[in-house]
Structure formats: C-alpha cells, structure tokens
Amino acid sequence: MAFVSEVLRFILPRSATSQSAFQQLRKTVAEKGSIKAQYFGYVLINEGLPRPKPDNQMCWCIEWPEGSTFRRSKQFRAALTEISQSPVTSLLFKFREDTKGDTTKALESPVTEFAIINLAPNAPRFEESFEKSMHKTYVDCYLAEGFVGGGWGYALNSNDSNGEEISDAETEQTALDEDKRMLAYYCLGWDSVEAHHVFEKGEVFAVEIAKLKPHFGPGTGAFYANFEKHE
Numbered sequence: 148m149a150f151v152s153e154v155l156r157f158i159l160p161r162s163a164t165s166q167s168a169f170q171q172l173r174k175t176v177a178e179k180g181s182i183k184a185q186y187f188g189y190v191l192i193n194e195g196l197p198r199p200k201p202d203n204q205m206c207w208c209i210e211w212p213e214g215s216t217f218r219r220s221k222q223f224r225a226a227l228t229e230i231s232q233s234p235v236t237s238l239l240f241k242f243r244e245d246t247k248g249d250t251t252k253a254l255e256s257p258v259t260e261f262a263i264i265n266l267a268p269n270a271p272r273f274e275e276s277f278e279k280s281m282h283k284t285y286v287d288c289y290l291a292e293g294f295v296g297g298g299w300g301y302a303l304n305s306n307d308s309n310g311e312e313i314s315d316a317e318t319e320q321t322a323l324d325e326d327k328r329m330l331a332y333y334c335l336g337w338d339s340v341e342a343h344h345v346f347e348k349g350e351v352f353a354v355e356i357a358k359l360k361p362h363f364g365p366g367t368g369a370f371y372a373n374f375e376k377h378e
Contacts, residue, residue: 149213150183151303152240152250154261154332156190156310158233159205168230169205173377175226176209180217183210186254186374194340195260196368201233206261206372208254225315236310239322242298242334245286252296254374256336260343262369265308266329270362273326277362284355285333291351293342297335301328308366329364340371 159165173185190204211218227235242250253259264281271277285299303322305311306329337343346352 149241150210151213151215152242152334153209153211153218154238154240154310155205155207155209155227155235157205157207157227157231157235158201158203159189159230160203160232165230172223172226172230176217176223177377180209180215180223181212182215183212184251184254185209185377186259187377188259188372188374191258191340191371191373195370200370203232206370206374208374219318221315221317224313224317228313228315234312236307237313238305238310238330238332239303240300240332240334241303242300243282243285244298245289246296249296250298250334253298253334253336255376256295256338257373258337258340258371259374260333260335260337260340260369260371262333262335263308263367264331264333264359265306265364265366266331267362267364268329270329270364272329277359280355280358281331284352284359285335287351287355288335288346291342291346291349293338294346295336295338297333299331299333302330302332303328306330308368330366 159169176182176185186208188206190200190206192200192202217223244250266272288294288297308330
C-alpha cells in the first residue's frame with residue numbers, strides 16, 4: 148500500500164481539556180484512518196527561520212493511505228478545526244529516501260527539522276543539474292555528525308510554505324500538477340538542534356546552498372519539533 152505524509156500545523160492550547168480532545172482525535176484517526184503511523188509535537192519557538200515561532204504551535208504528521216477518504220472527511224476535518232485556536236494548515240508529501248525507512252528515523256529522532264526551500268517561479272526546477280543540487284543538499288546531511296536520517300520531497304497540494312488552509316467540510320482529492328510543484332520540504336532527524344547548527348556552519352553545507360540560494364522564494368526557512376509517536 149502506498150502512503151502519503153501529511154504535515155499539519157495549528158495552535159493547540161496546553162490545557163488539559165485541549166490535550167484530552169487532541170488525544171481522542173488521534174485515537175479516532177488510528178482506529179478509522181488505516182494509517183501507518185502518526186507523530187505529534189510542539190514546534191520549538193526559538194529555533195529555525197523565521198523566528199520566534201508562534202506559541203503553542205502543534206505539528207502533527209500522519210502517514211495516510213494514498214487516496215484516503217477519512218483524511219478528507221467532514222468527521223476528521225471538523226474535529227480538527229474544533230480543537231484548534233488558529234486556521235489549520237496542511238501539506239502533503241511523498242518523501243524520497245536514500246534508504247527505506249529513513250523518514251521514520253527522522254520523525255523518531257530526538258529532534259526533527261523541517262527545512263523548507265520554496266522556489267521562486269523562475270527557478271530551473273526541471274534542469275538536471277538543479278534537481279541534483281536539490282537532492283544533494285539532503286544527501287550531504289549524511290556526512291554530518293549527529294544526523295539520524297530523513298527524506299525530502301515537493302508538496303503535492305500547495306506552494307504556500309505554511310500549507311493549505313483546511314476547512315471543516317469534506318473536500319475532493321486535489322493535487323498540483325507535477326510541473327507546478329515548487330515547495331520542497333526536507334524532513335531531517337538530528338541527535339540535537341546543536342548538531343545541525345554545527346553542520347550548517349561548515350563547508351559541505353555551504354556548497355549546495357550557495358547554488359540554490361539565488362532561487363529561494365518567500366517562505367524558505369525551517370522549523371523544529373520534538374515528536375512523540377502516538378501508540
């Protein structure tokens with residue numbers, strides 16, 4: 148069975164009432180969604196770019212069966228928008244991996260980074276050398292001390308780096324055409340935030356970023372979360 152990864156972000160109070168409602172929703176997703184796994188955690192406020200991040204911003208990553216009707220159902224979407232104190236945003240991915248299971252390693256690592264490259268409209272997206280550079284900036288992470296594993300891919304449903312805002316109504320399955328996808332997310336696992344900070348100051352990191360940076364568009368940046376797996 149093929150799966151897609153959904154990255155949801157929304158404001159979730161840390162009150163007992165909100166936490167209980169979120170736990171119940173995760174339980175419902177586990178029971179009715181036929182999912183592979185789900186991970187959740189608050190975004191680190193003072194890490195990534197831009198910063199500070201919003202207070203109490205929850206990141207919820209769900210690995211859904213491709214074409215899931217429950218993901219798009221009113222039951223799920225209404226329950227999610229009800230517990231959130233902000234608009235809920237969604238991005239969908241099929242993460243590429245050099246080694247199968249490395250995205251799972253990233254989500255289960257001590258800290259997960261989502262590095263974001265939102266390409267400018269005139270970026271040479273389909274030139275071979277450019278795509279090699281987009282991939283190599285991921286592969287080079289394996290040379291870093293403290294890197295656990297990860298994957299990367301272009302968002303299937305939106306080029307807004309924050310994601311597509313979802314409503315409480317059932318929706319049809321929609322996706323951007325391949326040639327319209329310009330938003331790349333790198334899901335990267337680290338032993339610590341500091342391990343990545345050391346790597347990003349080095350020469351290996353700088354080589355590919357220097358090639359790609361002229362093509363960065365608005366929304367390029369990063370955020371971090373400490374994830375817990377829902378069991």
